[in-house]
Amino acid sequence: MAEITIVDKQTIKIGVSLKDAIKMVTEASRDIPLYAFDIITIYEKMPVFEYTYFCFYAYDSATLFEYMLDIDPKQYNSFSLDAPDSFFYALYGGMAALYEQAKQFHPVAIEE
């Protein structure tokens, strides 16, 4: 489970693990139409960020991320994410598996 440390009103520190990526993949597979945009965006854009530097807010694909956290990071202007490489690679693999199905529900191409 993600470790959330609220430093102050503006600052939050988030620590995640491989299990949190599995939680995101499981949730995405439970409702592919709902998460289609996130699935497509994460799969298509994560390589741009060399996988482990991916930012969920770069392309507004943070719904799954926020589901996993159980909190809303948007309330904090400063947040840091401590995640092992395994988190990103597991998430990428999961999104890859769901990608073709997700495209059926969200066929619009993602902006650059």
Place this chain on the structure above:
Amino acid sequence: MSNITVTVNATEYPPQLKHKVIFQTYNQLKPSEAMLLVNDHDPVPLRFQFESMHPNEFTWEYLEQGPDMFQVKISKF
């Protein structure tokens, strides 16, 4: 040498707005102008996004590189 014409302090914006504000600001720069980005961590993901969206159109120069404050001069060719 590009002149900095505008500063974006990313710590003043919530996460879902940071990238939008930064790219909107960059897009409004004229050629040879630059923006100063201030952040509380190294904006490496943002640099990857810049390279994807604006390949060969900008330079990225650290004016301050941590540990608590990062300032990056982003210049438009």
